[in-house]
Amino acid sequence: MKILVLGAAGMVGRKLTERLARDGELGGKPISEMTLYDVVEPTPPKETPFSVRCETGDLPAAGETDRLVAGKPDVIFHLAAIVSGEAELDFEKGDRINLDGTRNLYESIRKAGNAPRVVFTSSIAVYGAPFPDAIPDDFHLTPLTSYGMQKAIGELLLSDYTRKGFFDGVAIRLPTICVRPGKPNKAASGFFSNIIREPLVGEPAVLPVADDVRHWHASPRSAVGFLIHAATIDGEAIGPRRAIAMPGVSVTVGEQIEALRRAAGDKAVALIRREPDDLILSVVAGWPRNFEPRRALDLGFRTDASFDDIIQVHIEDELGGRIA
Amino acid sequence: MKILVLGAAGMVGRKLTERLARDGELGGKPISEMTLYDVVEPTPPKETPFSVRCETGDLPAAGETDRLVAGKPDVIFHLAAIVSGEAELDFEKGDRINLDGTRNLYESIRKAGNAPRVVFTSSIAVYGAPFPDAIPDDFHLTPLTSYGMQKAIGELLLSDYTRKGFFDGVAIRLPTICVRPGKPNKAASGFFSNIIREPLVGEPAVLPVADDVRHWHASPRSAVGFLIHAATIDGEAIGPRRAIAMPGVSVTVGEQIEALRRAAGDKAVALIRREPDDLILSVVAGWPRNFEPRRALDLGFRTDASFDDIIQVHIEDELGGRIA
Numbered sequence: 001m002k003i004l005v006l007g008a009a010g011m012v013g014r015k016l017t018e019r020l021a022r023d024g025e026l027g028g029k030p031i032s033e034m035t036l037y038d039v040v041e042p043t044p045p046k047e048t049p050f051s052v053r054c055e056t057g058d059l060p061a062a063g064e065t066d067r068l069v070a071g072k073p074d075v076i077f078h079l080a081a082i083v084s085g086e087a088e089l090d091f092e093k094g095d096r097i098n099l100d101g102t103r104n105l106y107e108s109i110r111k112a113g114n115a116p117r118v119v120f121t122s123s124i125a126v127y128g129a130p131f132p133d134a135i136p137d138d139f140h141l142t143p144l145t146s147y148g149m150q151k152a153i154g155e156l157l158l159s160d161y162t163r164k165g166f167f168d169g170v171a172i173r174l175p176t177i178c179v180r181p182g183k184p185n186k187a188a189s190g191f192f193s194n195i196i197r198e199p200l201v202g203e204p205a206v207l208p209v210a211d212d213v214r215h216w217h218a219s220p221r222s223a224v225g226f227l228i229h230a231a232t233i234d235g236e237a238i239g240p241r242r243a244i245a246m247p248g249v250s251v252t253v254g255e256q257i258e259a260l261r262r263a264a265g266d267k268a269v270a271l272i273r274r275e276p277d278d279l280i281l282s283v284v285a286g287w288p289r290n291f292e293p294r295r296a297l298d299l300g301f302r303t304d305a306s307f308d309d310i311i312q313v314h315i316e317d318e319l320g321g322r323i324a
Numbered sequence: 325m326k327i328l329v330l331g332a333a334g335m336v337g338r339k340l341t342e343r344l345a346r347d348g349e350l351g352g353k354p355i356s357e358m359t360l361y362d363v364v365e366p367t368p369p370k371e372t373p374f375s376v377r378c379e380t381g382d383l384p385a386a387g388e389t390d391r392l393v394a395g396k397p398d399v400i401f402h403l404a405a406i407v408s409g410e411a412e413l414d415f416e417k418g419d420r421i422n423l424d425g426t427r428n429l430y431e432s433i434r435k436a437g438n439a440p441r442v443v444f445t446s447s448i449a450v451y452g453a454p455f456p457d458a459i460p461d462d463f464h465l466t467p468l469t470s471y472g473m474q475k476a477i478g479e480l481l482l483s484d485y486t487r488k489g490f491f492d493g494v495a496i497r498l499p500t501i502c503v504r505p506g507k508p509n510k511a512a513s514g515f516f517s518n519i520i521r522e523p524l525v526g527e528p529a530v531l532p533v534a535d536d537v538r539h540w541h542a543s544p545r546s547a548v549g550f551l552i553h554a555a556t557i558d559g560e561a562i563g564p565r566r567a568i569a570m571p572g573v574s575v576t577v578g579e580q581i582e583a584l585r586r587a588a589g590d591k592a593v594a595l596i597r598r599e600p601d602d603l604i605l606s607v608v609a610g611w612p613r614n615f616e617p618r619r620a621l622d623l624g625f626r627t628d629a630s631f632d633d634i635i636q637v638h639i640e641d642e643l644g645g646r647i648a
Contacts, residue, residue, distance in 0.1 A: 091488060103423075128564065138464045142483070142565050149484040153477050159466075160473040164415060240452065241466050 001029045002071060006059065006105070007079030009038035011181065012121070015224050016077060021045030021052075026075060027232030037068060038080065059101035065108035072114040075231050078105060079121045085187055087147040098150035106157055110166040118158065119230045120171040122243055124216060124288050126152040134290040137245060144286060155243040162235070162242050170230040170238065172301075175248035175291075178217040179314040188283045192217065195253070196260055196311060199268035200323050208277035211254035214289040218248045219313040222303040229301055237299060247303040249310060250290035259307040263315070264323050325353040326395060330383065330429070331403030333362035335505065336445070339548050340401060345369030345376075350399060351556030361392060362404065383425035389432035396438040399555050400491075402429060403445045409511055411471040422474035430481055434490040442482065443554045444495040446567055448540060448612050450476040458614040461569060468610060479567040486559070486566050494554040494562065496625075499572035499615075502541040503638040512607045516541065519577070520584055520635060523592035524647050532601035535578035538613040542572045543637040546627040553625055561623060571627040573634060574614035583631040587639070588647050 003020065007013045017036055022045075025031055033051045036042035039059075044052045057064050059080055069076070080101060081087075087094030102120075109118065125148035126141045143149040151173075158169035180193040184205070191208055192215060198205035218226075226246050238244070251259075261269045293301075304310045315323055327344065331337045341360055346369075349355055357375045360366035363383075368376045381388050383404055393400070404425060405411075411418030426444075433442065449472035450465045467473040482493035504517040508529070515532055516539060522529035542550075550570050562568070575583075585593045617625070628634045639647055 099427075140462045140464045141480075143480065144487070144564055146484050146488070149480050152480050156465075156467065156473050156476050156480075160470055163468070164470070240468060 001026055001031050001075065002073040003031055003034045003075050004037065004068060004073040005034065005077045005079065006037050007081065008036035008042035009040050010079060012177065012220060012223050013038065013079050014043060015220050016227050018045045019224050019228065021048040024049040026228065035073070060096050060104055065104040069108045069112045072112055073116055075117045076109065077119050077227060078102065084125060084145055084147040087150065088145055091146055094146050094150060098147065099153060102154045103157060106161050110161060115165060115167050117231055118167045118169040119227055120154055120158050120169060122151045122155050122171045122173045123148065124173050124175060124245070126155065126173060127288055129286045131288055134292045135288055136292050137295045159240065159242040163240055168235045169242050171243035172226050172230050173243060173245045174223055174226070175216040175218040175246060177220055177223055178310060181318045188280050195272050196256065197314065199260060199271040200264055200315065200319065204271045204273055206275050207253065207272050208275055208280040209253060209284055211257070212252050213284055214250060214252045216248045216250050216288055216291060217307065217310060218246060218303050219310045221313045221317060226301055233299055244296050244299065245291055245293045247293040247296050247301055248291065249304055249307050251307045256307055259311055262308060263311045325350055325355050325399065326397040327355055327358045327399050328361065328392060328397040329358065329401045329403065330361050331405065332360035332366035333364050334403060336501065336544065336547050337362065337403050338367060339544050340551050342369045343548050343552065345372040348373040350552065359397070384420050384428055389428040393432045393436045396436055397440055399441045400433065401443050401551060401555070402426065408449060408469055408471040411474065412469055415470055418470050418474060422471065423477060426478045427481060430485050434485065439489060439491050441555055442491045442493040443551055444478055444482050444493060446475045446479050446495045446497045447472065448497050448499060450479065450497060451612055453610045455612055458616045459612055460616050461619045483564065483566040487564060492559045493566050495567035496550050496554050497567060497569045498547055498550070499540040499542040499570060501544055501547055502634060505642045512604050519596050520580065521638065523584060523595040524588055524639065524643065528595045528597055530599050531577065531596050532599055532604040533577060533608055535581070536576050537608055538574060538576045540572045540574050540612055540615060541631065541634060542570060542627050543634045545637045545641060550625055557623055568620050568623065569615055569617045571617040571620050571625055572615065573628055573631050575631045580631055583635055586632060587635045
């Protein structure tokens with residue numbers, strides 16, 4: 001089985017390729033080769049029982065996607081994207097990568113003719129406020145960012161290409177990934193991870209919103225699990241609606257903090273400094289808080305049982321099982 | 325006020341330009357010039373109080389949309405599209421006109437920088453079965469045809485370009501237009517019009533479905549009314565969801581036939597020959613039957629009061645007020 005991973009240098013891409021290297025197989029079939037692609041050089045997994053090729057390039061450039069699928073991979077993970085904040089600030093760049101890149105890829109796959117499984121990472125940004133308390137599977141799409149619009153279009157194209165038999169697509173709408181490893185960044189959603197990750201290593205963190213802000217989370221390990229499951233489930237069982245909202249954990253910031261207290265005690269919680277930021281609060285107010293992801297659960301997608309589990313995943317996968 | 329009509333040679337495009345020629349103004353502002361564009365030469369209205377230029381071309385061709393918006397029209401009606409059946413049979417052609425053509429147009433308008441009102445004709449094909457009895461305004465989009473996918477993408481792009489201030493867009497989801505003038509055609513929806521139009525001139529018509537099939541209709545005159553209203557309403561009042569399902573008349577085929585009987589008597593009804601066609605029945609089973617178009621009604625869109633009115637519009641506008 002040949003696998004192509006687009007966006008392999010990103011956080012989820014790296015964790016996916018490490019998992020595939022460990023497993024050596026996908027859906028019971030041994031992996032024979034894997035191509036990792038990104039705009040910056042992807043890091044190959046340390047040890048793999050199959051050959052790995054790393055490539056860099058500009059996804060929407062002429063001929064690029066034709067070249068990438070020329071070897072007719074059996075499974076294509078399409079994770080490549082300009083992220084939300086950047087797509088909003090640089091409209092042309094966002095459309096070029098997220099729309100042209102995605103459509104070029106689909107067209108190249110159609111022309112290659114081998115109808116592979118295509119797993120596309122979409123986002124809960126396809127939804128726009130106002131929201132019900134829990135968003136059902138048939139909630140309408142009203143993206144309120146260019147990134148959300150681009151992801152919604154990627155989903156629509158994927159469903160149509162699948163219906164026409166050009167490939168066998170599955171789009172997964174990821175929750176916010178938490179705890180995100182690495183350094184604090186300026187993304188509006190960054191604090192959800194910062195207030196856990198930093199105190200766990202004895203560092204302070206800023207909380208810019210009130211404790212009653214509720215949001216929808218999944219661990220990086222769950223995200224990889226979603227991708228693997230999406231690559232291997234029976235396409236017929238999905239039906240014509242090929243975009244599926246993933247399960248997650250709906251918690252308030254206050255509940256996140258209590259889970260941190262259970263994991264690392266009062267001294268960790270004391271490192272969280274409340275600095276209300278009206279701008280971030282207004283942005284977050286437009287985000288989904290909770291879902292009823294029945295289709296995903298019926299299709300066998302599974303996630304973390306609680307926010308305590310999400311913290312444990314971080315401690316195991318990023319901190320070698322130890323906390324400060 | 326300068327107006328550009330794309331798809332001006334189509335049935336709705338012709339009726340729109342005739343109405344604009346009669347009115348001489350749009351939203352209280354006198355029309356100074358109108359450009360009519362289509363893949364075949366549009367027919368200019370007979371008498372106009374303003375200058376009319378007719379042009380033909382290939383919408384997605386390089387530079388075409390830049391040229392079309394170079395004069396910075398104040399209102400752009402974008403009606404140009406490959407229709408449903410053809411877009412399904414010729415995937416590349418449908419995507420080229422309906423996706424590339426539309427996106428090129430939006431990009432050219434963005435670069436022109438004058439932020440005009442853009443009215444885009446979408447369709448109830450953006451919805452896919454299964455449906456509730458009446459489709460609410462926030463029903464999810466699951467197009468089950470390439471045409472429906474292309475229209476849904478046109479809507480998403482329009483909402484985002486509007487949110488960013490690149491233009492001021494309104495997308496209207498048209499019901500099936502009935503009674504469609506002209507000759508019977510092979511479109512699966514053709515019989516809805518055929519069974520009225522042909523008997524009214526003493527000609528036979530074939531009914532391929534059962535009398536209890538329900539569908540959603542608006543007259544050509546209503547469609548033009550929707551376009552004019554969409555061109556002139558306050559954009560602020562619409563909010564971020566720029567695609568609006570239009571009002572219509574929900575009737576069964578049996579109710580259509582009784583309205584025909586009231587308009588033209590038993591001898592007209594006797595010209596309808598029942599020839600069940602399982603293929604057409606299965607296609608029609610996937611179409612919307614009824615809507616709750618509250619947003620459109622709140623925004624002041626108005627349509628025919630009944631199917632009797634739809635027949636009267638046809639008699640007045642196409643038959644000079646006389647029936648056979």
